[in-house]
Amino acid sequence: MNTLAIVSRKGGVGKTTVSINLAASLAKAGHTTALIDLESQAAATVGMGIDYTVGPTVAHVLLGEADLPSVLHEAHGVQVAPGSQRLSAVERMLQAESLPAAQYPLPRYIDQLAEADVADWCIIDTPPSLGLLTLNALAAADHCVGVATAEYASVEAILQTLEMSAQVRQGLNPSLQLLGVVINEYHKVQIQDRHVVKRLEDKVPLLRPFIRDTQKVSVAYGFREPVVLREPSAVVSIEYRRLTKGVISRVEESARREGAHGA
Numbered sequence: 001m002n003t004l005a006i007v008s009r010k011g012g013v014g015k016t017t018v019s020i021n022l023a024a025s026l027a028k029a030g031h032t033t034a035l036i037d038l039e040s041q042a043a044a045t046v047g048m049g050i051d052y053t054v055g056p057t058v059a060h061v062l063l064g065e066a067d068l069p070s071v072l073h074e075a076h077g078v079q080v081a082p083g084s085q086r087l088s089a090v091e092r093m094l095q096a097e098s099l100p101a102a103q104y105p106l107p108r109y110i111d112q113l114a115e116a117d118v119a120d121w122c123i124i125d126t127p128p129s130l131g132l133l134t135l136n137a138l139a140a141a142d143h144c145v146g147v148a149t150a151e152y153a154s155v156e157a158i159l160q161t162l163e164m165s166a167q168v169r170q171g172l173n174p175s176l177q178l179l180g181v182v183i184n185e186y187h188k189v190q191i192q193d194r195h196v197v198k199r200l201e202d203k204v205p206l207l208r209p210f211i212r213d214t215q216k217v218s219v220a221y222g223f224r225e226p227v228v229l230r231e232p233s234a235v236v237s238i239e240y241r242r243l244t245k246g247v248i249s250r251v252e253e254s255a256r257r258e259g260a261h262g263a
């Protein structure tokens, strides 16, 4: 199973939207896909049309009250592990733990999910912070995908987030790779966007194409459906499908490199 943590410490840059549409595009392309909602607003769960107030959620899993495969709900072709408001309390409880094994339970559960052979791909949506929930996602993932908009604050935030992921790679999870950064809500015509993106491009790999700014995304969210499924012929959906193909080939390429390295 290929596990991707979708991250930025800045709020509202599109982590949840990228998670939903990447997961739905992978599923639509014939890959079995899980989406883990690690965020207390449960925006990914809501956007996939799931009522997270019914039944166990990822919070129950992190508290050891349920197995990850048992909380999955199928929605739009994706197996979704719902988020819940309880995740904030769970994060505080994890902080109170002193042993790393107790502070970082997610890698164990992601391993169980891989063993259960439920999905070939696993996308983890994370909160806008560098707290223990995001760190658990980075500790459990094979690849880290940053999300940024073309604003200075967003670029600073993604650089800090990637710095944190480099620290996780040095300690908790040596197999974590940076896949690249998705540029979201891109306005091609605005000079400032190009400057900001250029600055980021000098430092980190950017995933292409950039995702345009369009209301279609939030309209689809309002209908509790990924835009790639609701409006498959919209330009933004074409961009998402191409982005997904790029993600697949980068992950395959990194697996080949690892294989060659290990051989």
Ligand SMILES: Nc1ncnc2c1ncn2[C@@H]1O[C@H](COP(=O)(O)OP(=O)(O)OP(=O)(O)O)[C@@H](O)[C@H]1O
Pocket (backbone or CB within 6 Å): 010, 011, 012, 013, 014, 015, 016, 017, 018, 039, 043, 126, 127, 128, 184, 185, 186, 211, 212, 213, 214, 215, 217, 218, 221
């Ligand atoms: N390409 C886009 N064009 C226009 N609006 C977008 C686009 N992508 C996301 N949005 C909108 O931007 C808002 C924030 O997106 P989203 O919830 O995905 O961000 P987030 O990083 O997950 O936020 P948080 O940090 O609060 O979890 C939402 O209203 C969403 O519909």
Ligand SMILES: [Mg+2]
Pocket (backbone or CB within 6 Å): 015, 016, 017, 039, 043, 044, 125, 126, 127
């Ligand atoms: Mg979100």
